[in-house]
Amino acid sequence: MKKLWLEPDKCTGCGACADICPKNAITMKADECGFVHPVIDNKCVECGLCERVCLNRGEYSQRHREIPQTYAAWSKNPDIRFCSTTGGLFTELAKPILQNGGVVAGAQYNKRNLVEHAIVTDEDGLQKLRQSKYLQSDSNGVYNRVKRALMDGREVLFCGAPCQVAALHSFLGSEFVKLITVDFICRGINSPKAYLSWLSEIESEEQARATRVWFKYKVGGWKSSPKRTRIDFDDGHSVVKEGEENLFMHGYLTSNLYIRPCCGDCQFKGVPRQGDLTIADFWGIEKQLDDDKGTSLILINSDKGMNLFDKIKQSLVYHQRDFSEIFAGNVCFSQSVHIPSSSRDFLISLDNKSFSTALRPYMKQNLVKRILSGLLKRLK
Numbered sequence: 001m002k003k004l005w006l007e008p009d010k011c012t013g014c015g016a017c018a019d020i021c022p023k024n025a026i027t028m029k030a031d032e033c034g035f036v037h038p039v040i041d042n043k044c045v046e047c048g049l050c051e052r053v054c055l056n057r058g059e060y061s062q063r064h065r066e067i068p069q070t071y072a073a074w075s076k077n078p079d080i081r082f083c084s085t086t087g088g089l090f091t092e093l094a095k096p097i098l099q100n101g102g103v104v105a106g107a108q109y110n111k112r113n114l115v116e117h118a119i120v121t122d123e124d125g126l127q128k129l130r131q132s133k134y135l136q137s138d139s140n141g142v143y144n145r146v147k148r149a150l151m152d153g154r155e156v157l158f159c160g161a162p163c164q165v166a167a168l169h170s171f172l173g174s175e176f177v178k179l180i181t182v183d184f185i186c187r188g189i190n191s192p193k194a195y196l197s198w199l200s201e202i203e204s205e206e207q208a209r210a211t212r213v214w215f216k217y218k219v220g221g222w223k224s225s226p227k228r229t230r231i232d233f234d235d236g237h238s239v240v241k242e243g244e245e246n247l248f249m250h251g252y253l254t255s256n257l258y259i260r261p262c263c264g265d266c267q268f269k270g271v272p273r274q275g276d277l278t279i280a281d282f283w284g285i286e287k288q289l290d291d292d293k294g295t296s297l298i299l300i301n302s303d304k305g306m307n308l309f310d311k312i313k314q315s316l317v318y319h320q321r322d323f324s325e326i327f328a329g330n331v332c333f334s335q336s337v338h339i340p341s342s343s344r345d346f347l348i349s350l351d352n353k354s355f356s357t358a359l360r361p362y363m364k365q366n367l368v369k370r371i372l373s374g375l376l377k378r379l380k
């Protein structure tokens with residue numbers, strides 16, 4: 001039986017190895033921190049396909065433009081814009097694909113409130129893919145389904161983290177004219193274990209079951225939305241967790257404590273991009289283009305990307321910008337986050353502590369660090 005070919009901390013959990021295995025010998029299983037990894041069983045015949053498809057072998061190619069065309073944009077449809085994380089670009093890009101009989105792949109919640117990659121064929125399905133979910137999406141199985149749709153001659157738009165887009169290209173192995181890929185600027189993905197621990201604590205407080213988690217809820221403005229999350233419950237009520245009270249997003253954005261280890265040394269930063277298009281928040285965009293309802297950054301990384309962008313222009317407000325503008329507001333475009341060495345201990349401690357109890361000491365240490373670094377800056 002084949003041994004795993006890489007250090008676990010380098011694995012992105014993309015699941016391409018499991019999808020490509022002709023013997024179904026690979027199962028993606030969660031480790032003690034909640035991150036999925038491939039586990040190989042004795043059906044393995046040592047064909048080597050899994051190792052070859054793995055991005056960590058460094059054999060993938062980044063094929064797109066070094067200097068993408070850059071736009072600030074948003075959907076003219078206020079409902080789409082409000083219900084999207086940023087400017088609603090994903091929905092606008094997906095619509096012509098569906099109208100043409102194609103399919104769209106992206107991340108949706110499942111019944112357990114976890115996130116998985118799914119393929120949709122209509123507007124109802126598209127609504128489920130909309131919005132950022134800040135935990136790792138289970139993409140196992142989606143690469144095979146995308147391939148089948150392409151073999152059936154259908155257009156496919158695939159949206160995912162840059163490592164998932166790279167995994168899809170590696171899995172397919174050759175260029176498909178009818179495939180268009182969209183990635184996003186990616187800060188890193190969180191452990192589903194941490195997310196479920198946080199959510200179950202809120203469910204106990206509210207004495208109801210969560211039916212929907214709406215991250216970056218924009219009531220109150222887009223710029224302040226990263227730490228605002230709305231949670232809907234099965235008895236019909238909702239709560240909005242905001243600022244430091246929003247423990248999951250506060251911890252994600254200030255401590256990086258439950259981000260997957262590979263994101264601390266992400267191989268997919270900067271340019272060339274993995275997707276034909278890249279979508280993100282245009283943090284730092286000038287005031288004239290910021291009405292606080294969500295301004296998207298869109299990078300056009302290939303001719304295919306340009307063709308699709310041309311098709312949706314009439315549905316957008318858009319302004320061409322200089323590529324150099326994006327760096328100041330979005331450090332995560334080019335730099336990986338620092339993941340603290342205490343991350344693993346924190347995640348394991350969730351086995352016998354509530355999320356808030358486990359997080360509190362780390363947040364205190366963080367606060368002290370931030371105060372000290374503020375003081376040092378003033379003294380300099």
Ligand SMILES: Cc1cc2nc3c(=O)[nH]c(=O)nc-3n(C[C@H](O)[C@H](O)[C@H](O)COP(=O)(O)OP(=O)(O)OC[C@H]3O[C@@H](n4cnc5c(N)ncnc54)[C@H](O)[C@@H]3O)c2cc1C
Pocket residue numbers: 083084085086087088089090091105106107108115129130131132133134135136137159160161184185186187188189190279280281282283296297330332333
């Ligand atoms: C984990 C994560 C980290 C991000 N980090 C940054 C960042 O540092 N800086 C920045 O500017 N933007 C970041 N983004 C992108 C940003 O949040 C918006 O997704 C982007 O601006 C698109 O917004 P939209 O309004 O066009 O579309 P939306 O409707 O919000 O579409 C979001 C798209 O992302 C897909 N998606 C959602 N959650 C996941 C997931 N967990 N895994 C894979 N795909 C998913 C959806 O299927 C959909 O296709 C991040 C997104 C995610 C999911």
Ligand code: SF4
Pocket residue numbers: 002020021022023024025026040043044045046047048049050051
């Ligand atoms: S070597 Fe081949 S059979 Fe074995 S796990 Fe990898 S893909 Fe499957």
Ligand code: SF4
Pocket residue numbers: 006010011012013014015016017018037038050053054055056167
């Ligand atoms: S193919 Fe993906 S899931 Fe499999 S080992 Fe490589 S990075 Fe991990």
Ligand code: SF4
Pocket residue numbers: 012161162163164186187188189260262263266267268
């Ligand atoms: S930071 Fe990099 S490795 Fe981590 S999820 Fe995003 S693209 Fe993948």
